[in-house]
Amino acid sequence: METHVLIIGGGIAGLSLAWQLAPAFPVIVVEAEETLAYHTSSRSARQMQPSYGPAPIQELTHRSIALVEQISAGLSSPILMPRLMMTLGTEAQVQALVDTHTSLTALDHAQTMHRSPDLRPETFEAAALDETAREVDVPALLDFYRREAVAAGAVVLTGHAVTEVEAAGTGFTATAGGQKFTARIVVNAAGAWADDVARMAGARPRGLRPYRRSVAIVPTQFPVDPAGPMVEPADESFYYRPDGGHLLISPCESVLAEPGDAQVVEADIAQLIQRIDAVTTLGITGVVRAWTGLRTQPADGLPVVGMDADVPNFFWLAGQSGYGIQTSAALATMAAQLVTGTLPDEDSALAASLSPQRAGLN
Ligand SMILES: Cc1cc2nc3c(=O)[nH]c(=O)nc-3n(C[C@H](O)[C@H](O)[C@H](O)COP(=O)(O)OP(=O)(O)OC[C@H]3O[C@@H](n4cnc5c(N)ncnc54)[C@H](O)[C@@H]3O)c2cc1C
Known part of the structure; x- marks a missing residue:
């Protein structure tokens, strides 16, 4: 051909x-x-987060959100929805984030609890909020x-x-x-x-080089607010967000791998569930499914x-x-x-x- x-x-x-x-x-x-x-x-x-990544990535993400908004407007149902991103930390960590990312605003402890009442209050001091973040289909x-x-x-x-x-x-x-x-x-x-x-x-x-990273969908004892934010700690060592009545969670691992059909390491998910149970009161009760992919970078x-x-x-x-x-x-x-x-x-x-x-x- x-x-x-x-x-x-x-x-x-x-x-x-x-x-x-x-x-x-x-x-x-x-x-x-x-x-x-x-x-x-x-x-x-499936996240588009303008405050994530180095400067060229942030610029390309801003532009992509604008383009995908146009694409979405021409389709029979929207493919882009708000999915705010909340980064938890000490007051100093949050201030440092807000000082370096224009799309972030600082939330104090009470404002953070108001946004995400399932958090355990003793596990953070403040949060940085990215209201421009989106979830894409x-x-x-x-x-x-x-x-x-x-x-x-x-x-x-x-x-x-x-x-x-x-x-x-x-x-x-x-x-x-x-x-x-x-x-x-x-x-x-x-x-x-x-x-x-x-x-x-x-x-x-x-x-x-490809680095593996996993995601799991998990049910919880108490209901998940479908409009709740994506949440991560300031050291980016895990994240979770609502997903179809369950939680989508990731241990944010970055482990060098070979090109191929990446497979889940179950111990990573088990440890992650313990970590998320330690910061939220939602109570993870199992795993619906989990998967692993390769993030490739120079x-x-x-x-x-x-x-x-x-x-x-x-x-x-x-x-x-x-x-x-x-x-x-x-x-x-x-x-x-x-x-x-x-x-x-x-x-x-x-x-x-x-x-x-x-x-x-x-
Ligand atoms: C757990 C996880 C979460 C992520 N979350 C996000 C997120 O929220 N937001 C975000 O922006 N990004 C996210 N990413 C990253 C994003 O998924 C990748 O950057 C993106 O999918 C890479 O796309 P690609 O087309 O380059 O690679 P791929 O989707 O891997 O496509 C490459 C294709 O090339 C094919 N191929 C290879 N060799 C040959 C050959 N010889 N002949 C023909 N075909 C070949 C392969 O079969 C493959 O289908 C995430 C990644 C992971 C693993």
Whole structure:
């Protein structure tokens, strides 16, 4: 099959870029698994939190929330809802957070208890509140990206693992699912496998490493307020939030792993339940289900986005770590502008901070 852009990876990165590029070029997305977004993109906490992450991530998150609000407004039911984020700590910790993040406001002890009456009052002094944080319906967002891409002419193939990529003339030939493809541009949106795909194409790996993180859905003895905030301590050692009448909880572990189908370590969830029972009066009574995904990032923790300087027309869209959902719409927009050479001048510093050529990637 012949195309202009071959996107390797059918997670949120690959599908969002297909949404942006398909109106301009023939695009084929090839996904190794039989199901799109089988790996990290279907295993997130579905949160978009502007106060989370380094400055480039915060900027991309603000922009993505605005874009997803527009997307949501055009759909039959909303896919973005308020899910305030509350960070608990000492008064000094909260002041330090509020001083460094413009989207945070300080709550004193009484205000925090009012927002979240299930907290054990002796476990914190104050909280920082991010009222701009949102919860997003990720399956609906993924489906929007896929549908729009296909409506604009993109072809999305599952069960097509890319096993070979070779530079050929001004483009590439690739083999996926036993089929041959030729493309002018190859996009590496392969998540935890991005460095493997780079090696296949003759590009230098950028030190992208997958770290596992788990989430569980747990029932509670006392009812969970469905409109309650997401809550974490200042050291970010766990979080919980309401989820369909239960609690969604995470131990926030970050453990180096191999690319693959990440599996839950049950002891992590058991310890987490004890920790959450120590800070709330909700009383966790079991585990409905739990899952683990891989957050992939390079040494400096920022995504790797842009053309590879040494392998012409090999484009990186990888390393989104724990921010791939909350940045997807704006990151795909910027990636498409980089592919088409239409990046606005005012975004050149932001793009440079994510460039595959930046120092310290190996
Ligand atoms: C527990 C957890 C909670 C999270 N919570 C949040 C959150 O609240 N908010 C947020 O913004 N982010 C969150 N994240 C991070 C977010 O989920 C990721 O940043 C994002 O999903 C990465 O998307 P991706 O498309 O790059 O990767 P993936 O979804 O992993 O997609 C990459 C795809 O490439 C395919 N692939 C690999 N090699 C090949 C090949 N050779 N040929 C064809 N296909 C190939 C894979 O099969 C895979 O489907 C969380 C992550 C975890 C683990």
